[in-house]
């Protein structure tokens with residue numbers, strides 16, 4: 600079963616409070632999401648493997664460490680996932696970025712893939728799927744399905760806020776995927792919104808409501 604990791608750093612929790620607050624402007628909301636994404640990237644990369652190399656300082660030769668293993672890739676789910684990409688890239692500037700676009704079929708309510716563009720070496724990378732809200736889990740599961748169909752095997756999920764329903768669904772569908780969140784909220788309402796949540800993440804990021 601994949602792990603659920605709640606990133607409970609005080610700075611993340613403090614900023615999340617203002618992200619939730621409906622009085623926060625679009626500009627501030629976007630800036631705060633960006634900052635929290637950077638802080639979460641710090642947590643999500645905590646266990647990256649290291650290897651020892653030798654460097655020459657101005658005064659001595661020394662053994663020191665660099666990140667080893669697979670290179671990283673970020674996969675935001677369009678459109679709200681885009682709001683967290685730059686924040687993560689601040690810490691991992693060498694990561695490549697793929698995109699997965701999904702919409703919900705109004706009749707079946709199932710996510711339908713309408714756009715996918717991934718780095719050519721995506722299956723060799725460790726991937727972080729990014730979406731601010733993990734609600735029913737439908738989009739997350741579909742995005743991870745897309746990546747696995749392309750041969751990807753090392754995948755983590757990164758969300759600002761998750762509902763227990765979405766966490767359970769992703770853990771059941773993809774038990775190899777760890778989920779990193781800033782908060783695990785109470786439940787989903789009848790319209791699929793996370794309660795208490797923050798409202799519609801895409802609308803609040805882009806000022807479309």
Ligand code: URA
Pocket residue numbers: 679732734791792793794796797798799800801
């Ligand atoms: N997507 C959102 O943007 N907000 C929710 O609460 C649920 C899904």
